[in-house]
Amino acid sequence: MSVAMPSSGDASFAARIDNPATRALMRRHRVRWWEALPWAAALVFFFAFPDYLSFGNELLVVILFALSLDLALGYAGIITLGHAAFFGAGAYTVGMLAFYGVWSEPITSLAIAAVVAGAVGMLSGLVLLRTSGLTLLMLTLCTQALLEEAANMGHDWTGGFDGLLSLSFSPVFGLFEFNPLYPTTQYLLTLGVLFACFVFVRTLVYSPFGQSLTGIRENLLRMHAVGSPVRWRLVVCYAISAAIAGVAGGLWAQNNAYVNLSALDLDRAATVLIVLILGGYGRLYGAFIGAVVYMALEHFLAQIYPTAWQLGLGLLLVLIALFARNGILGLGDALWQRYRGSLPWRFRARRAAP
Amino acid sequence: MDSVANLAGILLGGLSAGTVLFIVSVGLSVTMGLMGFVNLAHGAFAMFGGYVIVLAMNRAQFGFPVAIVLGFVATAALSIVLERALYRRLYRAGELDQVLFTIGLVFIFIAGITIVVGPGSQTLQLPAALGGQLNLGFIQYRTYSIFLIVVGVAIVLGIWLAFERTRIGAEIRATVDNRRMAESLGIDVDRLFTITFAFGSGMAALGGGLGAEFLGLDPQYALKYLVYFLIAVSVGGLGSVVGVYYASLIIGVLDFVLTLYLPKGGTIFIYVLTILILLARPQGLFGRKGL
Numbered sequence: 265m266s267v268a269m270p271s272s273g274d275a276s277f278a279a280r281i282d283n284p285a286t287r288a289l290m291r292r293h294r295v296r297w298w299e300a301l302p303w304a305a306a307l308v309f310f311f312a313f314p315d316y317l318s319f320g321n322e323l324l325v326v327i328l329f330a331l332s333l334d335l336a337l338g339y340a341g342i343i344t345l346g347h348a349a350f351f352g353a354g355a356y357t358v359g360m361l362a363f364y365g366v367w368s369e370p371i372t373s374l375a376i377a378a379v380v381a382g383a384v385g386m387l388s389g390l391v392l393l394r395t396s397g398l399t400l401l402m403l404t405l406c407t408q409a410l411l412e413e414a415a416n417m418g419h420d421w422t423g424g425f426d427g428l429l430s431l432s433f434s435p436v437f438g439l440f441e442f443n444p445l446y447p448t449t450q451y452l453l454t455l456g457v458l459f460a461c462f463v464f465v466r467t468l469v470y471s472p473f474g475q476s477l478t479g480i481r482e483n484l485l486r487m488h489a490v491g492s493p494v495r496w497r498l499v500v501c502y503a504i505s506a507a508i509a510g511v512a513g514g515l516w517a518q519n520n521a522y523v524n525l526s527a528l529d530l531d532r533a534a535t536v537l538i539v540l541i542l543g544g545y546g547r548l549y550g551a552f553i554g555a556v557v558y559m560a561l562e563h564f565l566a567q568i569y570p571t572a573w574q575l576g577l578g579l580l581l582v583l584i585a586l587f588a589r590n591g592i593l594g595l596g597d598a599l600w601q602r603y604r605g606s607l608p609w610r611f612r613a614r615r616a617a618p
Numbered sequence: 619m620d621s622v623a624n625l626a627g628i629l630l631g632g633l634s635a636g637t638v639l640f641i642v643s644v645g646l647s648v649t650m651g652l653m654g655f656v657n658l659a660h661g662a663f664a665m666f667g668g669y670v671i672v673l674a675m676n677r678a679q680f681g682f683p684v685a686i687v688l689g690f691v692a693t694a695a696l697s698i699v700l701e702r703a704l705y706r707r708l709y710r711a712g713e714l715d716q717v718l719f720t721i722g723l724v725f726i727f728i729a730g731i732t733i734v735v736g737p738g739s740q741t742l743q744l745p746a747a748l749g750g751q752l753n754l755g756f757i758q759y760r761t762y763s764i765f766l767i768v769v770g771v772a773i774v775l776g777i778w779l780a781f782e783r784t785r786i787g788a789e790i791r792a793t794v795d796n797r798r799m800a801e802s803l804g805i806d807v808d809r810l811f812t813i814t815f816a817f818g819s820g821m822a823a824l825g826g827g828l829g830a831e832f833l834g835l836d837p838q839y840a841l842k843y844l845v846y847f848l849i850a851v852s853v854g855g856l857g858s859v860v861g862v863y864y865a866s867l868i869i870g871v872l873d874f875v876l877t878l879y880l881p882k883g884g885t886i887f888i889y890v891l892t893i894l895i896l897l898a899r900p901q902g903l904f905g906r907k908g909l
Contacts, residue, residue, distance in 0.1 A: 402848060406889045585722065
């Protein structure tokens, strides 16, 4: 708002501040009350279902991974089929450091994983982000396949197809032991890391940098025209997204105490894409909703019959692509917009008040 | 003399594998070139056709040629139904929705085949005439591989003639080059796409059946070879039949050589090569239009 024309007086400036659109834009980064709900739910889960903590761990890692993809795909509009490349880079970094006894402190390991994955993202982004559309899709796919093949080929360092097993990590802060049977430490660590990364991503997307990413997604030509350094922004965003994916991979390796090629395969890249789109991309909380729905469906349908899960997932994807392009949250938004008028008066009054 | 025979053997093996890759991928190339539709379910059509062909032979005791025709027709018919009912709705959607939709279709195909046929691998019993060895004068080689190479040459010639010499071929070329202009000239692009989609899926079925002998055929087929199909199409160039043919042959021979001399992870060179080619020529080796 500091770009007010010199000729305009204080009154018109105040009028512009008072404009409902200005106010909405100025307020949109503020924390809403319901944003505390996922974190409260995660803590309730910790105390209520101590037997399901490893499931919870897996869920938190998927959320973090999907969140990293949301930054690249949802905000910057970089369509990639190879995001598991960075997940795998982080997982193998943490895994190899621990396996060869180089570094086993969990939190700094994650930081190293972020740096390594971020560097991979930066380097590949510098090369790949010159292209777009299908070419980019193919290049990301090939980059990931390349890393997977490299991990397979470097058998002597990476354990090849079998991976690196029984990794051990030193206690968090030197106090809290990693316990594979009762993974309370892992759960709280994962939750803490997820929270930190979420706050970072949330701040980032509402910053001028994040706004310019959305601008690039929505209208590339206009962003070039206003002099935004488009390619550099995309590369930086891709590198940050890769670094967060690397942290997710590192957490995955710590939680499982192993790394193998599944960290880098097409299945993982497709899964995270599905999770994000299922929840709704470009809206931060899509990663949370998508991961919960996906993991719950997988858990219960696969219990019935493993093939039932695949069939159910396939049908779900087709339905989402045909009828709910913006995912579950988008569907919720649409329903809210449509039926808001027919809700009890209390809701209407609250919406109308501001 | 021995090394010459070795070299010829490697070349023939690679060419026959490349031919199968070409037969599966050619339809994908044309449909992606025409509509820009990212059809990741193309491998699923190949798998479906392969199953029809193999089961027609193993369970219904049909002959090889009859089974092939049956597989082609059944898959083409299925693809017409899917195209009319579902694909059509997503032509104007973004790549992301198309990717999601076709991945969903792949999962449905995999689950469907696992439920109906079973998770096991199916084997193709070659007819006696194709099972043996053929004396080429300087080398004895598997008759089936030679058969595949000959079939591939016949197919590429046939499609090339159809592209260059028929009205519908001209319409396809026009639409790949400039869709709006083609539509303005009165070409019914929707109908054109249904026809090419059905034909491409039928060809995929053919490839699935012909390749089942050495690629194997199990419910994971649709995903396992997907990257190869996509590489063949993108390196060859969208909408270019000859380009996909050359790209497939190169990949087939390279893969054969690499697995022979670098059994551990030789495929890495194929990925590196693909990345380099696409960076240098985003439209592929023979493509006229960007991906």
